[in-house]
Amino acid sequence: MTAPPPFVGLTGGIGAGKSEALAALSRLGAATISTDQVVHDLYEDPSVRDAVVNRWGPSVVADGRVDRRAVAKFAFASDDERGWLEGLLWPLVGQRVAEWRAAPRDPAPLALVVETPLLFEAGLEGNYDATIAIVADEAVRAARAGARGHAALDERTARQLSQGEKAARATYVVENSGSLRDLEQELSGVLAKLNP
Numbered sequence: 001m002t003a004p005p006p007f008v009g010l011t012g013g014i015g016a017g018k019s020e021a022l023a024a025l026s027r028l029g030a031a032t033i034s035t036d037q038v039v040h041d042l043y044e045d046p047s048v049r050d051a052v053v054n055r056w057g058p059s060v061v062a063d064g065r066v067d068r069r070a071v072a073k074f075a076f077a078s079d080d081e082r083g084w085l086e087g088l089l090w091p092l093v094g095q096r097v098a099e100w101r102a103a104p105r106d107p108a109p110l111a112l113v114v115e116t117p118l119l120f121e122a123g124l125e126g127n128y129d130a131t132i133a134i135v136a137d138e139a140v141r142a143a144r145a146g147a148r149g150h151a152a153l154d155e156r157t158a159r160q161l162s163q164g165e166k167a168a169r170a171t172y173v174v175e176n177s178g179s180l181r182d183l184e185q186e187l188s189g190v191l192a193k194l195n196p
């Protein structure tokens, strides 16, 4: 029997380029999943929608759908509120990722890569065969994140480890201050190391 593909956690600061890295890894032959996207999908689940309405009231729903900007304002207002939301969502995200990981794939991908912004903060590194931190110059990252217009950007940042701490803990550190082509090339090197 051949060994299963390496199970890899990908993280990085807000705006460092995690989503672009995930897209590049997919082009290079990895199977990928984004926990941010899983969270977005979970908000379509009526039981999740009802739970956030029960907690914060009807203003978190617009036209029948959860308004994530409104949720962010409530969730990042205090550690208790943020902790409540993470307690609701993280087990559900874990279940979805486990199902995704177990799905049969033919041909086998070069790696199974999970984008997880809070990988180290949540203590998940032991779940993975290897971890990748995407980092970018602070000014580049701030400009990219600022352009996104995230609600409660400072509070999100405060809940995360610094780029330096993420990089120190990761198996591989990938610099993304240059072009998308440079990013893909670096990630190609990481995939080669993961598949000696």
Ligand SMILES: CC(C)(COP(=O)(O)OP(=O)(O)OC[C@H]1O[C@@H](n2cnc3c(N)ncnc32)[C@H](O)[C@@H]1O)[C@@H](O)C(=O)NCCC(=O)NCCS
Pocket: 013, 014, 035, 036, 039, 068, 069, 071, 072, 075, 082, 085, 086, 089, 090, 093, 116, 117, 118, 150, 151, 155, 156, 157, 159, 160
């Ligand atoms: C607060 C929510 C509604 C904001 O949605 P929004 O579309 O504005 O942002 P999105 O989900 O795309 O996240 C963008 C970035 O924000 C940061 N972020 C998201 N959740 C958190 C958090 N709990 N703590 C710190 N940073 C966070 C991450 O860097 C992430 O990449 C949403 O992020 C959420 O429900 N977060 C709680 C669940 C969680 O912890 N998700 C992280 C992955 S499991």
Ligand SMILES: Nc1ncnc2c1ncn2[C@@H]1O[C@H](COP(=O)(O)OP(=O)(O)OP(=O)(O)O)[C@@H](O)[C@H]1O
Pocket: 012, 013, 014, 015, 016, 017, 018, 019, 020, 021, 036, 144, 145, 148, 176, 177, 178, 179, 180, 183
């Ligand atoms: N190397 C690059 N060259 C040009 N633009 C880039 C590069 N890397 C990322 N970007 C752009 O910067 C923005 C943020 O990148 P991306 O969404 O991949 O980061 P992220 O870490 O997933 O961000 P978030 O934390 O906001 O989810 C996007 O608009 C993306 O297209």
